[in-house]
Amino acid sequence: MATRALVVGGTGGIGFAIACRIAAESASSTVIISGRNKPKNIPHSNMEFRPLDASSMRSIKKYTDAYKSAKEQSIDLLVLTQGILTTAGRTETPEGLDVKMALHYYGRQLLVRELTPVLKNDAKVLIVLDGLRGSPVGLNWEDLDLKTHYGMSNAAHHCISMNDAMVQAYAAQQKGQSASRRHYVHAHPGIVKTDLFESLPWYLRAGTRVLSHVIGVAPETCAANLLKGTYDSAAAGEKEDKYWSCIDGTGNLVTKKPSWSEEEIKKVEDHTWKIVDDAINTPSQ
Secondary structure, three states: OOOEEEEEOOOOHHHHHHHHHHHHHOOOOEEEEEEOOOOOOOOOOOEEEEEOOOOOHHHHHHHHHHHHHOOOOOEEEEEEOOOOOOOOOOOEOOOOOEHHHHHHHHHHHHHHHHHHHHEEEEEEEEEEOOOOOOOOOOOOOOOOOOOOOOOHHHHHHHHHHHHHHHHHHHHHOOOOOOOOOOEEEEEOOOOEOOOHHHHOOHHHHHHHHHHHHHHOEOHHHHHHHHHHHHHHHHHHHHHOOOOEEEEOOOOOEOOOOOOOOHHHHHHHHHHHHHHHHHHHOOOOO
């Protein structure tokens, strides 16, 4: 089946493996990969690279505006895997966002929002971070962007949990729109054998490298699992009129998820767009 896919974070690791799998499955597919640096080797002729600094809201807005203004074909699959593994404390971008939260959360949401007009009515959106541990419990509701309560654990919990909230928010927006049945998936990839751990301080690299290679799966295996899980959960969800899912590293549905109230989801949604739009409108330095 021919697929038009956009994979942000698709220049390495899990994202690159997902992009390659889609491209290999059908020569008629088109796969756009985006990130900071072009891969040295792009193995399939139906893959193309477009540069994007996914930590910058202004760059994302410019990128998505260019895609829409070019009147390109609609997207079947949007995959968001961009991220960073770091032990540093809060490190702000020129737009005032923590770089980890910009990559793992805010930039992903902006991409979904801005590309929604060019998503097919049955498109799939796959956010790869952690579809297992998200919960409204433990969020600092008065400081969701962690300006004053930042910590590695807090940042991880906020990004994971707010991604959970937003897949539900997007799904809810489709109620009453019979033509729209897009499915939004938040996935936990599990432990994967990638070079991501090389960004850690030297004294942490050896242990994590060994751990990932002993119990981790190959990126290609992870890609196959997550893609199958995305399409399987979408098919199952449509039968139940449910358009969001959380899946694990094997592609299986995560069923015992904490419940979010409509008020909690709305609070996350409102916070997200205020932070993102303020960042877009921040004067360039």
